Amino acid sequence: MDSRARNLLDEALGLDQLTQSKSPLGGKAVLIEDCVETSGSFVLHQLIKRLLTATSNSSNVVLFLAFANPFSHYDRILLGEEGKAGGGRSGLFALFANITKVLNSLPEGNRKCLTIVIDDVSLIEVAAHGSSDHVLDFLHYCHALTSNHHGCSLVMLNHDDFYSSMDRPVFLKQMEYAADVLVKVKPLATGLAADVHGQMTVLNRDQCNRRGSLNNRMSNFQFRIKENSVEYFYPGART
Amino acid sequence: MAATKTRTSSFSRNLPAASSAQSPEIKCGPNGTFLVSSGIPDLDKTLGGGIPLGSLVMVMEDSEAPHHMLLLRNFMSQGLVHKQPLLYASPSKDPRGFLGTLPSPSSPKDDKSRSHDAEQEKGLRIAWQYKKYFGENQSNLDGQRGMILFRFIVLYNKQEFSNEFDLRRPLDRHFYTGQHVDCISTKDLPNIAALQERCTSFLSQFSRYICTFFAIDFVCFTNLLIVTFRNDATVACTGRIAIQSLCAPQCESSNMEWEMLSFIRSLKSTVRSANAVAIITFPSSLVSATFCKRWQHLADCLVSVKAIPDEDKELAKLLTGYQDIVGFLNIHRVPRINTQVPAVLEATTLSIKLQKRRYLVLECLNQAPVDGSSGSSYGTSGNCSGASSKSGSLDF
Numbered sequence: 233m234d235s236r237a238r239n240l241l242d243e244a245l246g247l248d249q250l251t252q253s254k255s256p257l258g259g260k261a262v263l264i265e266d267c268v269e270t271s272g273s274f275v276l277h278q279l280i281k282r283l284l285t286a287t288s289n290s291s292n293v294v295l296f297l298a299f300a301n302p303f304s305h306y307d308r309i310l311l312g313e314e315g316k317a318g319g320g321r322s323g324l325f326a327l328f329a330n331i332t333k334v335l336n337s338l339p340e341g342n343r344k345c346l347t348i349v350i351d352d353v354s355l356i357e358v359a360a361h362g363s364s365d366h367v368l369d370f371l372h373y374c375h376a377l378t379s380n381h382h383g384c385s386l387v388m389l390n391h392d393d394f395y396s397s398m399d400r401p402v403f404l405k406q407m408e409y410a411a412d413v414l415v416k417v418k419p420l421a422t423g424l425a426a427d428v429h430g431q432m433t434v435l436n437r438d439q440c441n442r443r444g445s446l447n448n449r450m451s452n453f454q455f456r457i458k459e460n461s462v463e464y465f466y467p468g469a470r471t
Numbered sequence: 472m473a474a475t476k477t478r479t480s481s482f483s484r485n486l487p488a489a490s491s492a493q494s495p496e497i498k499c500g501p502n503g504t505f506l507v508s509s510g511i512p513d514l515d516k517t518l519g520g521g522i523p524l525g526s527l528v529m530v531m532e533d534s535e536a537p538h539h540m541l542l543l544r545n546f547m548s549q550g551l552v553h554k555q556p557l558l559y560a561s562p563s564k565d566p567r568g569f570l571g572t573l574p575s576p577s578s579p580k581d582d583k584s585r586s587h588d589a590e591q592e593k594g595l596r597i598a599w600q601y602k603k604y605f606g607e608n609q610s611n612l613d614g615q616r617g618m619i620l621f622r623f624i625v626l627y628n629k630q631e632f633s634n635e636f637d638l639r640r641p642l643d644r645h646f647y648t649g650q651h652v653d654c655i656s657t658k659d660l661p662n663i664a665a666l667q668e669r670c671t672s673f674l675s676q677f678s679r680y681i682c683t684f685f686a687i688d689f690v691c692f693t694n695l696l697i698v699t700f701r702n703d704a705t706v707a708c709t710g711r712i713a714i715q716s717l718c719a720p721q722c723e724s725s726n727m728e729w730e731m732l733s734f735i736r737s738l739k740s741t742v743r744s745a746n747a748v749a750i751i752t753f754p755s756s757l758v759s760a761t762f763c764k765r766w767q768h769l770a771d772c773l774v775s776v777k778a779i780p781d782e783d784k785e786l787a788k789l790l791t792g793y794q795d796i797v798g799f800l801n802i803h804r805v806p807r808i809n810t811q812v813p814a815v816l817e818a819t820t821l822s823i824k825l826q827k828r829r830y831l832v833l834e835c836l837n838q839a840p841v842d843g844s845s846g847s848s849y850g851t852s853g854n855c856s857g858a859s860s861k862s863g864s865l866d867f
Contacts, residue, residue, distance in 0.1 A: 268767045274811045302743055308502060308809040358736050362729040394764035426815045457812050
């Protein structure tokens with residue numbers, strides 16, 4: 233599928249409403265959840281590609297905190313899309329300081345075009361030796377950057393299958409609560425298939441509409457991952 | 472002021488097909504990866520040719536049977552036969568003693584009646600002539616010089632990447648008494664830091680990247696050029712790490728779950744930037760469920776082994792060749808380095824068999840025929856909906 237053409241994920245995320253002044257994700261925080269059976273990292277790759285190739289706003293900047301794979305891995309998948317890349321340092325405080333440094337180095341008008349991408353949050357927990365409070369604080373700070381003042385966007389990948397076995401998955405619930413858009417990637421209930429790699433649910437918590445009521449939008453569709461792109465389709469509608 | 476000029480990068484998706492690895496022990500894999508053999512040809516085939524260099528393989532043990540040792544033994548023997556440096560860690564007091572139990576490659580003269588001879592691999596196509604050669608017709612060499620040479624070359628090539636191992640014959644001592652083999656006991660280590668240090672220093676000799684340049688285009692600040700000189704994989708520069716039963720209860724450090732996780736995370740990233748493969752087996756039932764999942768997420772290649780219950784009549788009806796099966800191997804994740812496309816296997820559950828009690832063989836499960844009279848399918852546990860059966864989820 234042509235990356236410029238709208239696809240179901242673009243619509244679900246609201247990426248089809250690109251404007252010059254705002255960042256494509258509109259200053260939202262996107263949380264992607266996956267599991268061992270089906271990795272959700274392809275959503276990250278697609279979003280990064282989308283952000284960096286958006287023709288309407290060529291000053292998009294992606295700040296990529298990559299903990300899961302070396303840059304060569306992403307480089308091969310993304311095939312040379314330009315962007316500023318930053319790695320994580322030990323110490324969440326230093327990490328956040330780095331992020332604000334990058335943010336402040338951008339020209340004033342372009343700060344809303346910054347998207348922070350984190351792959352993935354569970355590895356920040358490992359780096360913090362399990363102190364989920366510190367990690368949550370760090371994520372809240374990042375989330376604060378999506379406020380109107382800064383207008384950045386935030387995309388995080390996390391795995392929800394290990395929290396679900398806990399009695400009180402506080403960490404996961406807090407992240408889900410803070411996120412504006414929740415993308416859940418799961419395998420098919422019927423097992424493996426070569427044509428359909430899994431299914432995803434996108435919950436987009438829109439802001440209040442004109443009448444003042446919340447406008448949550450939930451989309452459910454399936455996907456097939458290819459080398460350079462991903463096909464999205466409703467169940468049974470794949471051509 | 473972002474420019475739209477194309478970025479030059481040392482990474483390109485289409486490597487020239489002619490750039491083959493420098494030695495037959497290493498094969499070129501997809502997406503610019505190099506593959507080494509796991510020591511089990513059937514497993515290599517299932518994984519798409521072998522294990523990519525830079526992968527972390529994790530094996531979930533079954534507390535009821537030591538089948539993970541079969542995988543570990545073959546993996547270690549394969550590396551030693553190829554003279555690849557090996558670091559072995561185990562909870563026993565004398566890990567070096569274990570090396571004496573490693574299997575030796577089976578010699579061509581052994582009588583192996585494999586049922587897979589009909590496959591179209593180059594080496595096997597010659598196999599039937601090869602048997603003739605070692606049979607009674609040894610006097611007919613004159614007219615067959617060309618054929619002998621050809622056969623020799625083919626056999627040489629076939630043996631080099633991957634060997635069949637005879638579990639009844641121990642490996643010759645000279646394979647593992649050299650400097651290139653290092654053993655460490657994890658039993659009395661107070662913490663995991665010592666193991667981490669040994670792994671890091673071991674892997675430093677296989678560093679994949681000699682040097683990396685970062686250059687920033689000062690005209691347009693959004694360009695970033697990365698030039699990296701790779702140390703292409705050669706045999707001398709390829710290593711293997713085998714860690715047995717990490718987090719076993721007899722180890723002092725087994726309670727430190729976050730430390731363990733941190734160790735695996737750092738091992739994974741070090742292995743990824745090295746021409747090496749690491750395999751870790753761990754008792755998944757003895758690790759808490761949450762951490763077990765976290766470990767699983769860290770693996771590039773995730774497999775689990777399961778014992779087969781003895782005298783299980785239902786299973787005996789379900790599977791053909793039940794008597795020969797010693798256990799099951801489940802493949803949960805196949806390494807996907809440098810690509811986002813997942814690998815969909817035809818079958819994720821393989822049966823572990825010991826042919827003639829000597830050769831480790833992995834086979835797809837063969838479902839027994841449906842009972843026509845009652846109309847019931849013995850295979851209710853075999854279909855994709857994953858209906859539970861006694862032995863867990865079997866994927867035909």
